[in-house]
Amino acid sequence: MLFLRPLWFLALIPIAWLLWRLWHLRASAEIWSRVVDPHLLPPLLVGEGERAHRWPLVLLGVGWLILVVALAGPAWRQLPQPVFSLGARSVILLDLSPSLDATDVPPSRLGRARFETLDLLEALREGQVGLIAFGPEPFVVSPLTADANTIAAQVPLLATDLVPVPGSRRTDRALERAGELLRRAGGGAGHVILITDGVGNPAGSLESARRLAEAGHRLSVLAVGTLEGAPVPRRGGGFEQDGTGALQIARLERDRLRELARVGEGRYLEASVGTDDTQALIAAAPRPERTIEASSLTTDRWREEGPWLILLLLPLAALAFRRGWLVPVLAAVLLIPPDPALAFGWDDLWWRADQQGMRELAAGRPDAAAERFSDPAWRAAAHYRAGRFQQALDALDGLTGVTAEYNRGNALARLGRLEEAAAAYERVLQQDPNQSDARHNLELVRRLLDQSSPRNDRTQNGQSQDDPSGKGQKSSSTSEPSDTSKPKASEPGAQEPDAMKPDASESSETKPNESQGASQNRSSEPDAEADSSPSRERAEQTETKPDAAKLSPEDSALDDRPAGPDSETRQRAGAKPTQAKSDESPNAPRAASAGPDHRSPEEREREQVMEARLRQVPDDPAGLLRQRFLLQHLRREGQ
Numbered sequence: 001m002l003f004l005r006p007l008w009f010l011a012l013i014p015i016a017w018l019l020w021r022l023w024h025l026r027a028s029a030e031i032w033s034r035v036v037d038p039h040l041l042p043p044l045l046v047g048e049g050e051r052a053h054r055w056p057l058v059l060l061g062v063g064w065l066i067l068v069v070a071l072a073g074p075a076w077r078q079l080p081q082p083v084f085s086l087g088a089r090s091v092i093l094l095d096l097s098p099s100l101d102a103t104d105v106p107p108s109r110l111g112r113a114r115f116e117t118l119d120l121l122e123a124l125r126e127g128q129v130g131l132i133a134f135g136p137e138p139f140v141v142s143p144l145t146a147d148a149n150t151i152a153a154q155v156p157l158l159a160t161d162l163v164p165v166p167g168s169r170r171t172d173r174a175l176e177r178a179g180e181l182l183r184r185a186g187g188g189a190g191h192v193i194l195i196t197d198g199v200g201n202p203a204g205s206l207e208s209a210r211r212l213a214e215a216g217h218r219l220s221v222l223a224v225g226t227l228e229g230a231p232v233p234r235r236g237g238g239f240e241q242d243g244t245g246a247l248q249i250a251r252l253e254r255d256r257l258r259e260l261a262r263v264g265e266g267r268y269l270e271a272s273v274g275t276d277d278t279q280a281l282i283a284a285a286p287r288p289e290r291t292i293e294a295s296s297l298t299t300d301r302w303r304e305e306g307p308w309l310i311l312l313l314l315p316l317a318a319l320a321f322r323r324g325w326l327v328p329v330l331a332a333v334l335l336i337p338p339d340p341a342l343a344f345g346w347d348d349l350w351w352r353a354d355q356q357g358m359r360e361l362a363a364g365r366p367d368a369a370a371e372r373f374s375d376p377a378w379r380a381a382a383h384y385r386a387g388r389f390q391q392a393l394d395a396l397d398g399l400t401g402v403t404a405e406y407n408r409g410n411a412l413a414r415l416g417r418l419e420e421a422a423a424a425y426e427r428v429l430q431q432d433p434n435q436s437d438a439r440h441n442l443e444l445v446r447r448l449l450d451q452s453s454p455r456n457d458r459t460q461n462g463q464s465q466d467d468p469s470g471k472g473q474k475s476s477s478t479s480e481p482s483d484t485s486k487p488k489a490s491e492p493g494a495q496e497p498d499a500m501k502p503d504a505s506e507s508s509e510t511k512p513n514e515s516q517g518a519s520q521n522r523s524s525e526p527d528a529e530a531d532s533s534p535s536r537e538r539a540e541q542t543e544t545k546p547d548a549a550k551l552s553p554e555d556s557a558l559d560d561r562p563a564g565p566d567s568e569t570r571q572r573a574g575a576k577p578t579q580a581k582s583d584e585s586p587n588a589p590r591a592a593s594a595g596p597d598h599r600s601p602e603e604r605e606r607e608q609v610m611e612a613r614l615r616q617v618p619d620d621p622a623g624l625l626r627q628r629f630l631l632q633h634l635r636r637e638g639q
Helices: 006-035 055-071 109-123 148-152 171-184 202-214 254-263 276-283 306-322 326-335 353-362 366-372 376-385 389-395 402-414 418-431 436-452 512-517 536-542 567-572 601-616 623-638
Strands: 074-082 084-086 089-095 128-134 138-145 190-196 218-223 268-270 290-292 298-304
Touching (some): 128 171, 171 190, 202 254, 268 276, 376 389, 376 402, 389 402
Parallel strands (some): 190 218
Antiparallel strands (some): 084 290
């Protein structure tokens, strides 16, 4: 037998003290009997007749013991408990057509689509989710799984050059492949989310959407791009051209996508800054049914037997009421005025408000953390992680210093107020010229401002071209500035107060959960990542979503630290230990080891040759995905 709430046994201490006092009074009466004649003792002892009848108090002690044991939750049997889960199933279709490289939305259509995908993966916490990338053919990145973090780790690697088959997009094939995944997963309505800028094979796509609706599934469309469009960058440089030699402009096919969503009985939304579009898509999903998993997925639960012990108190309560003992007790309870309720809990005894907020923030609950924090800098961090950039900016009002200005610039950038963000970064550099993160973000914001200027004309292959979209033309190598030019240490809001960063050196390493499961923001301002590797190509592989991971205690690079919760607070809240920041280049020579080097010249030469060969190996983190897509294509051709 065990007790589910053993701390209730502490309530036995008061009744034990009371019984001891009663026994002590009984002993004092016996002392008087030694010095006074028995026939004279009763008139001399006041209240002795009452003390002679102590059994009501004994019954009170027994009743108290029974009540405490019942409240402690005795249990001696385990009952099997089935595991319930929400049967929600979602499949995300991500378009990897060349038109997604257009830069009419910053950083690019593909960059925005990746951010939206990570937002969806972060929001789809219940049920199963799968991811399909498509172009001329669909390619399964991940089948339906409950581990969204695994899928999120692969999203930053997706690019248009991974598709092994040339040709135009086939949206109908992607919809059919999504239907197959949902059909194999079993019964229940599914939700297909299409992220694209156009429709390939419109007639076939409408038919595929109609079949999905007939099967009980729902098709929603999240469009990326603008009606004005932008030139499509070419992989080798320059821009794609049509048959007449003019620039090929990729425009958003709004009407076709809206019709596709209507036939699929879903919603049509266009990507926007923030999480409103993501939340709307989640709300448009079919209502999931609570289903019981397989019989093997059960858990044992202790059955509490305490309520049965309460029945033993009924005879005692009836006797006490008959003797009139309960009447004064009930009258006293009714006459006592109720105390005003205070928002005070168990945690308030051990942690301050900022410490409780840090615990909520570390647990991935920024909404609750924002309500806990009393420090405005911490509260701004929680609002930022929750995607409420305006509230984060409001919380920073009145704060001064390098950290506050840097975070203010990041919040302004996420809100699309690029000119004000640039001014904030300039103020940071005026106070701390060595702040490389602010300088990098400032350069990126200025590039985005130049792209949005209609006077900014790009020159390709020695010939000046007018940008019909007003965004500025760029070569394919620079079509996604935010993907390849990230701020090295932190993105908007990443630079937090002292309590938000255990050490200023922690920006050099991205935590696994942050780089894989953290949601990625989509906006026209500098994207930054927690990995400050000098290789910009590697930066894209570890890009993290600012609104979920940047305002964290682990991701900052400034030494200027405004007042906040101390280091002990961070340790209690589960902050990660500090890690040394590495500014070394991958090709930099290794530091000399402590102690003498006993290797022979031949061994050192062989090691140097091996290092030189390893540096020549191309770094292609997406190589595995490329081979998987090629293998799926070959299998499809062999059928």
